[in-house]
Amino acid sequence: MPDLNTARQTESLAFLERGCEFVFGEPGACPLPLDVLVDIHPGTLGVEQVLHGGLTAWVFKLRVGGRCFAIKRARPECKVQNPDGATSFLNELRRHAEIDALRARGIDFPGVVRPDFGSLRKGLVVSPWIEGEQVSDWDVRRLEQVFEAGRVLIENGFFEWDFCSGNVLDDGRHIWLFDFGYMYRFDPLRQMNTAGTGLNVPQFHLAERIETRNLFAWLLRIESAEGVDAALAAYRLVKEVALVSYGHLIANLRGRAAREEVLDWLRGFTTDWQQGLRGDLAALYLREAWRSHRLDLDDDLHGKTCTATTLRRCDWLLSAIERDHALLKSSGALSGEEATLDRAALGARYRALRSQAERYQHTAG
Ligand SMILES: Nc1ncnc2c1ncn2[C@@H]1O[C@H](COP(=O)(O)OP(=O)(O)OP(=O)(O)O)[C@@H](O)[C@H]1O
Ligand SMILES: [Mg+2]
Structure with a gap:
C-alpha cells in the first residue's frame, strides 16, 4: 500500500518544480489591481493591520470602499521547512478551488471562508476579512460550530490537521x-x-x-x-x-x-x-x-x-x-x-x- 503523505508530497513538489500557475476565482473580484496587491506593504493606502505571526504568509487587513479584505501574501520560503511546509501554499489554493467547485454544485460549507481570488505565481489569496478573535477559549456554540465545520469538510473528503487557535x-x-x-x-x-x-x-x-x-x-x-x-x-x-x-x-x-x-x-x-x-x-x-x-x-x-x-x-x-x-x-x-x-x-x-x-x-x- 502506498504512503499517502509521500505520494502527495511528491506530486506537489513536482508541480512546484515545473513552475506551473494555479489560480482560482476572478481577478476582477479583487479590491485593488493585482499588481498593487502583490506589492502590498504596511504603507499601502487602506492597510489597517498586518499579521506576521503565520508561518506560511503575511496577512494584511485592507479596507477598500467600506469593505475589508484579508490579503494573504505567501512568504518566499515557508518557515516550516519540510515538504508539507514547502507545499502548504499550493495546498491551500487547491483546497479553496475544490471547495469553490463543490459550492457551485450546491454544497454548503458552514464556517468555511469563501475567498475571492488566489494565485500561486502571485503568492496571493484574497478573502473577506473576518472581524473576530482567534479561538482558544470554548463554549457550547463554538464547540458545535467547529465540529460542524470539520464534519462537513470530512464528509466531502477534506481532512483538516491543524485546528490551532491561530486557524480558528x-x-x-x-x-x-x-x-x-x-x-x-x-x-x-x-x-x-x-x-x-x-x-x-x-x-x-x-x-x-x-x-x-x-x-x-x-x-x-x-x-x-x-x-x-x-x-x-x-x-x-x-x-x-x-x-x-x-x-x-x-x-x-x-x-x-x-x-x-x-x-x-x-x-x-x-x-x-x-x-x-x-x-x-x-x-x-x-x-x-x-x-x-x-x-x-x-x-x-x-x-x-x-x-x-x-x-x-x-x-x-x-x-x-x-x-x-x-x-x-x-x-x-x-x-x-x-x-x-x-x-x-x-x-x-x-x-x-x-x-x-x-x-x-x-x-x-
Ligand atoms: N480572512 C481573514 N480574516 C481575518 N483575519 C484573518 C483572515 N485570514 C487570516 N487572518 C489572520 O491572519 C493570521 C494568519 O493567517 P493564516 O493562518 O492563514 O496564515 P499562515 O501563515 O498560513 O498560518 P500558519 O502559521 O498556520 O501557517 C490568522 O491567525 C488570522 O488571525
Ligand atoms: Mg495559520
Whole structure:
C-alpha cells in the first residue's frame, strides 16, 4: 500500500518544480489591481493591520470602499521547512478551488471562508476579512460550530490537521476556518484520514485533531487555574458535542455505503465517549489528555517549536505518571514500548523529554 503523505508530497513538489500557475476565482473580484496587491506593504493606502505571526504568509487587513479584505501574501520560503511546509501554499489554493467547485454544485460549507481570488505565481489569496478573535477559549456554540465545520469538510473528503487557535476565528456569531495549508483530500467512505495508507493510523480523527491542536491546551489552563473538576465539566461539554457530531457523521457515511471498517472505527469512539459520559469520565479524560499532550509534545520537539505550553504539557504528563501510572497502563493510554516501562523508567523518560523541550525553547526564540 502506498504512503499517502509521500505520494502527495511528491506530486506537489513536482508541480512546484515545473513552475506551473494555479489560480482560482476572478481577478476582477479583487479590491485593488493585482499588481498593487502583490506589492502590498504596511504603507499601502487602506492597510489597517498586518499579521506576521503565520508561518506560511503575511496577512494584511485592507479596507477598500467600506469593505475589508484579508490579503494573504505567501512568504518566499515557508518557515516550516519540510515538504508539507514547502507545499502548504499550493495546498491551500487547491483546497479553496475544490471547495469553490463543490459550492457551485450546491454544497454548503458552514464556517468555511469563501475567498475571492488566489494565485500561486502571485503568492496571493484574497478573502473577506473576518472581524473576530482567534479561538482558544470554548463554549457550547463554538464547540458545535467547529465540529460542524470539520464534519462537513470530512464528509466531502477534506481532512483538516491543524485546528490551532491561530486557524480558528470567531466573529461573535460564527466560527470560521480559513487556513487550509494542512488540509488534505481523502476518501471518507474508505479511509480514516490522510496518514499512512489511510487505514493504518487510526489514532487521527476529527475530534482528536480539534482536541490535540486546541481544546486540550484550554482544558490544561482550566485544570491549572480552577482544578480538575472544572476541567472535567468543560471536557464533558466537549464529549457531548463530539458525540452528536459523530452521530451525524456516521449516519452520513453509512447512508453513502461507507466501508464497515471505517464505520466501526468511528462507532468505537462514540462507544468510549458514551461510556465515559455515563461512568468514569475522569478515566476517559486521563486517556485522551495523555494522547493529546503526548502528540503535541512530539510535534513541538520534532519542529523544535517548544513554548511555555509545551513545558506545561510535560508537567501534566509527568504528574499523570506519578499519580496514575497503573490507570494509564490499564486504560491503554500507553502504547508501544512505553506500555512496558515501569513508573520510574517512564518518569525518567519524560523528564528527559522535558529537558529537551527546555533546550528547544531557548533556541526556538
Ligand atoms: N480572512 C481573514 N480574516 C481575518 N483575519 C484573518 C483572515 N485570514 C487570516 N487572518 C489572520 O491572519 C493570521 C494568519 O493567517 P493564516 O493562518 O492563514 O496564515 P499562515 O501563515 O498560513 O498560518 P500558519 O502559521 O498556520 O501557517 C490568522 O491567525 C488570522 O488571525
Ligand atoms: Mg495559520
